Amino acid sequence: xxxxxxxxxxxxxxxxxxxxxxxxxxxxxxxxxxxxxxxxxxxxxxxxxxxxxxxxxxxxxxxxxxxxxxxxxxxxxxxxxxxxxxxxxxxxxxxxxxxxxxxxxxxxxxxxxxxxxxxxxxxxxxxxxxxxxxxxxxxxxxxxxxxxx
Amino acid sequence: xxxxxxxxxxxxxxxxxxxxxxxxxxxxxxxxxxxxxxxxxxxxxxxxxxxxxxxxxxxxxxxxxxxxxxxxxxxxxxxxxxxxxxxxxxxxxxxxxxxxxxxxxxxxxxxxxxxxxxxxxxxxxxxxxxxxxxxxxxxxxxxxxxxxxxxxxxxxxxxxxxxxxxxxxxxxxxxxxxxxxxxxxxxxxxxxxxxxxxxxxxxxxxxxxxxxxxxxxxxxxxxxxxxxxxxxxxxxxxxxxxxxxxxxxxxxxxxxxxxxxxxxxxxxxxxx
Numbered sequence: 525x526x527x528x529x530x531x532x533x534x535x536x537x538x539x540x541x542x543x544x545x546x547x548x549x550x551x552x553x554x555x556x557x558x559x560x561x562x563x564x565x566x567x568x569x570x571x572x573x574x575x576x577x578x579x580x581x582x583x584x585x586x587x588x589x590x591x592x593x594x595x596x597x598x599x600x601x602x603x604x605x606x607x608x609x610x611x612x613x614x615x616x617x618x619x620x621x622x623x624x625x626x627x628x629x630x631x632x633x634x635x636x637x638x639x640x641x642x643x644x645x646x647x648x649x650x651x652x653x654x655x656x657x658x659x660x661x662x663x664x665x666x667x668x669x670x671x672x673x
Numbered sequence: 674x675x676x677x678x679x680x681x682x683x684x685x686x687x688x689x690x691x692x693x694x695x696x697x698x699x700x701x702x703x704x705x706x707x708x709x710x711x712x713x714x715x716x717x718x719x720x721x722x723x724x725x726x727x728x729x730x731x732x733x734x735x736x737x738x739x740x741x742x743x744x745x746x747x748x749x750x751x752x753x754x755x756x757x758x759x760x761x762x763x764x765x766x767x768x769x770x771x772x773x774x775x776x777x778x779x780x781x782x783x784x785x786x787x788x789x790x791x792x793x794x795x796x797x798x799x800x801x802x803x804x805x806x807x808x809x810x811x812x813x814x815x816x817x818x819x820x821x822x823x824x825x826x827x828x829x830x831x832x833x834x835x836x837x838x839x840x841x842x843x844x845x846x847x848x849x850x851x852x853x854x855x856x857x858x859x860x861x862x863x864x865x866x867x868x869x870x871x872x873x874x875x876x877x878x879x880x881x882x883x884x885x886x887x888x889x890x891x892x893x894x895x896x897x898x899x900x901x902x903x904x905x906x907x908x909x910x911x912x913x914x915x916x917x918x919x920x921x922x923x924x925x926x927x928x929x930x931x932x933x934x935x936x937x938x939x940x941x942x943x944x945x
Contacts, residue, residue, distance in 0.1 A: 525678050525681070525682055525738065525739050525740065525741060525742060526740065526741035526742070527676065527681075527741060527742040527743070527744065528742070528743050528744055528765075528770075529674060530765075530767065530770055531743075531744055531746070531747065531748070531765050531767065531770065532674065532676070532744055533674060534747065534765070534766075534767050535744065535746050535747065536674075538746075538747075566726065566746055566795035566796070567725070567726065567795055578674065579674055580674065580675060581674055581675035581676065581677075582674060582675070582676050582677075583676075583677045583680075584676070584677060584680065584681050584684065584727075586680075586684045586724075586725065587680070587683070587684050587687065587689070588680070602677065602679075602680035602683070603683075604679070604680065604683045604687075605679070605680070632724075632725030632726055632795055632798065633689070633725065635795070635798050635799060635802055636725070636798065638802055639798065639801060639802045639805060642802065642805035642806060642808075642809050643805060645809055645812075646805060646808055646809050646812055649809075649812045649813070649816065650812050654804075654805055654808050655801075658801060660792060660801075
């Protein structure tokens with residue numbers, strides 16, 4: 525599958541939601557925990573060798589499951605392959621919880637659901653559709669009931 | 674750079690609804706080895722699927738795997754002066770980046786694509802969400818400000834329950850509009866009987882109460898009785914600023930779970 529790598533690399537250089545040096549292990553046979561710079565930008569998680577400017581890799585965070593594992597550890601897996609886990613060992617339990625929370629909210633799908641929720645609440649409270657001012661009230665992506673998990 | 678391609682391809686082809694789909698002709702980008710622009714521009718018809726901030730394209734509509742992906746962050750979408758009619762381009766800020774030139778079947782298709790693509794970015798979505806968050810907070814504050822208005826009785830027996838769970842929405846009710854332009858169901862400061870309800874996550878005091886949009890268990894005199902509703906659920910005291918969406922989601926979700934159970938039991942007993 526081709527993709528615009530150049531733009532992804534550019535995205536990796538943008539200011540991050542969250543960034544930290546975390547021990548990471550990829551779901552490959554024989555792989556071990558390695559220190560990586562992990563950076564969350566929009567719905568992508570980039571990971572870098574700590575002294576390099578270009579990321580080694582990127583994970584698209586849609587249809588993924590973020591699981592709190594043992595102490596200080598969380599994992600990311602994808603719904604079609606739940607056994608393949610990317611593991612992250614944080615410096616502290618607090619840091620671990622923060623990342624779990626941030627990653628759970630990082631997907632575009634999550635934001636969409638949040639938007640629909642707020643839209644609905646505002647509509648109920650004020651009788652007005654807040655998306656009208658944006659001129660996007662008719663778009664399929666923002667309709668109630670269109671997007672089910 | 675590695676990408677979790679298998680998962681990305683799965684996301685492209687799974688049945689989660691797409692934001693926009695259709696055939697577009699995509700300009701073939703070739704490397705020009707000659708000094709002169711001696712090339713025939715050619716286009717290839719592909720099936721495009723927009724999901725969130727990702728634009729996938731497939732060789733055929735029935736293809737099981739995407740041929741390619743365009744990540745739509747930091748791009749602009751513009752009509753372009755190609756020789757082709759109904760052409761538009763996706764361009765990136767990055768100097769020297771190539772543009773994706775796409776051709777739609779007609780004027781309305783082109784307009785629909787340009788609209789959908791220009792609002793596809795995560796950043797745009799985030800902007801809208803933040804704006805709505807502010808508006809919701811303000812709506813809550815205004816309602817809290819009219820504490821003194823008499824509580825409206827919520828007994829219209831035909832009313833269905835309001836559940837803010839996005840996955841489960843009954844009929845939309847239009848709230849009644851008061852003359853100040855804001856609507857209310859009657860913002861009481863607490864549950865009937867004046868008991869104060871515990872702050873859910875034990876954080877700061879005096880949160881703005883959400884309007885009571887559902888009948889509490891106590892006032893279930895008319896209409897559909899709901900014996901299973903957890904009576905401890907306070908009607909209007911979920912502190913909005915501490916209740917992020919996921920908390921509200923699970924809070925309302927309790928009620929959904931109970932209702933669903935009731936419904937299933939009723940089905941078993943042969944009720945319509």
